[in-house]
Amino acid sequence: MRVDWATYYDAAKRCHxxxxxxxxxDKPVHDAVKGECAGMAGDSPGCRQWGETYDRVAQQTMQSCTHLADAxxxxxxxxxxxxxxxxIVNESDPAPQAPTVQQVSEYKVTIPTSVHDNGNGVKHNGGVEQFFNELTAKIVDTFHKLPNGDVDKLSKAATTWKSFAENAAVAGASAQIATISALFDEMDDPENRKLIQDSFGILKSGADNLTAASLNIAAPVAEYHDSMHEVGDAIKSLMTGFAWAVGLLVTGAIVGALFTFGGSIVVGGGGVxxxxADTISAIRGLYTTKRLFQILQITLVAGVTVGVIEAFDKVPSLTESIQALATIIAMKVYVDSDDAVGGTDRPLKVPASGSGKDKASDAPSWAKGKAPYVGESGKAYARRLMDEHYGPxxxxxxxxxSEFNKIKKYGDRSWKNPN
Structure with a gap:
């Protein structure tokens, strides 16, 4: 089947x-990651490592989406x-309208880190400095810092990534690309068909990787948020309970950061x-029972040890996919024109392969082997060669x-753009 220009235009529009x-x-993802979600991971042991791993996979996933759209x-x-x-070469009737196209440049995605000092995990705004100062000192000595992710920012990130992963364009991109590629399935020029569909294969693979990456970021971020919230509530409860045990009166709501006491606190007894010691022991128990510490790969022996974060292991490596998409972004776009093409620094077309019927083999010998310039139509090419050979x-x-028409067909059918 001969694919006409309208098929190319249809495929091009669908790509756009x-x-x-x-x-x-992906705009809401960029807005959130670069804005209110910056610093969400915290910087306590495990939180820092989780954040660094998240930063890497988030940047690559966002870069992958940007590259896919640009490609x-x-x-x-x-x-x-x-x-x-x-x-134009085939003198189609109706002829296609000349497209307005511009070369796409490669854009590099940068994001702020999610790692940030969100405090030591314990804050208060009332009396009994001795209790809190001694407790804070012991926490630093034992745990360095309690988990200090920002649950509000994490909630926003979890919602944003989930919405992105479930977006119809993201989830359905691979299928849409396959449908566009299928427009060329019956193309009777096997070389050009392969070139076109190989590029669609790169685009489809990029879409598959993007879908897998987005799903496998959304779930761990949601789990990190939920488990951070769970541990925060547990530590608040433990500390409030032990404050009562030593005669401290806690009134009002707990407000502020993750582990913040609100209201007024007054001395009601001793035993600080x-x-x-009891509070530290109870917190230590959380490290062995709560999911957060499994996510953070934390073990407590002589000190705090953080293992390799595995939360994002299901996110596929996107480096090769991004590089492949970059080759499509770098493809040059050439629209042939009947206007004269000047300048010897202009790139030349390269020989085309294919069946003999698609070439013009009866061009005069003096014209053969002289390549058209990129962007030069067969008509402009023939005019230039005739002027050079016989004089304007x-x-x-x-x-x-005529020699002119034979050279025109030779230029149109025996040469192609170098993409």
């Missing part, structure tokens, strides 16, 4: 539409240009040292059997 949908889908845009431009050139104005005739 999907690129627009992907950019719309779809640029490949759409390439398809528009190829469709136009094809339609014992209360501190010293030749005539552009009919079917």
């Amino acid at each position: 539409d999907l690129a627009t949908e992907l950019r719309s889908a 779809l845009t640029n490949f759409g431009n390439v398809l528009y240009a190829n469709g136009y050139n094809y339609g 040292g014992l209360a501190v 104005g010293n030749w005539e005739g552009t009919g079917p059997n």
Whole structure:
């Protein structure tokens, strides 16, 4: 089946539409990660390592989406240009309207770190400094810091990543790309069909990786938030209980940061040292029973030891996918023109392969081997070569059997753009 220029234009438009949908889908992620979610992980033992791992996979996933959208845009431009050139060469009726295309540049995604000093995990705003000062000192000595992720920021991040992973454009990108590629399944030029569908294969693989990555970021972020909230509530409860045990009166709501006492606290008795020891012991027990500390890979022996964070192990490596998409972003877009092409620094077209019927083998021998410039139509190429060979104005005739027409067909059918 001969694929006409309208098929190229249809495929190009679909690529551009999907690129627009992907950019719309990932804008809330960029806004959240670069804005209110910065510093969400904390910097206590385990939290720092979790945050550093998250930063890496989040940046790569966002880069992957950006590259996929940009690659779809640029490949759409390439398809528009190829469709136009094809339609003009074959003198299609109606002829295609010349597309307006621009080269897409490669954009590098940068994000602020999620690691931030959100305090030591214990704050208060009332009396009994001895209890809290001694407790804080013991916490630093035993745990360095309690988990200090920001649950509000984590909640926003969890919701944002979940929405992104479930977005129809992201979840359905691979299927849409496969559908666009199928437009060329019956193309009767096997070389060009392979070139086109190989590029769609890169785009589809990029979409598959993006879907897998987004799903496997959303779930761990949600789990980190939920387990951080659980541990925060548990530690608040323990500390409030032990404050009562030593005669401290806690009134009002607990407000502020993760482990913050609110209201007023007054001395009601002694036993501060014992209360501190009991509180530390109870907190230590949380390290062996709560999911958060499994996520953070924390063990308590002589001190605090953090293992390798495994929360994001299901996120696929995206390095090769990003590099492959970059090759499509780097493809040059050439729209042939009948206008004269000047300048010897202009790139040249390269020989085309394929069946003999698609070439013009009867061009004069003096014209053969002279490559057209990129962006030079067969008509402009023939005019240039005739002027060079005979001199401007010293030749005539552009009919079917003329040298001009034979050279025009030779330029159109025996050469191709170097993408």
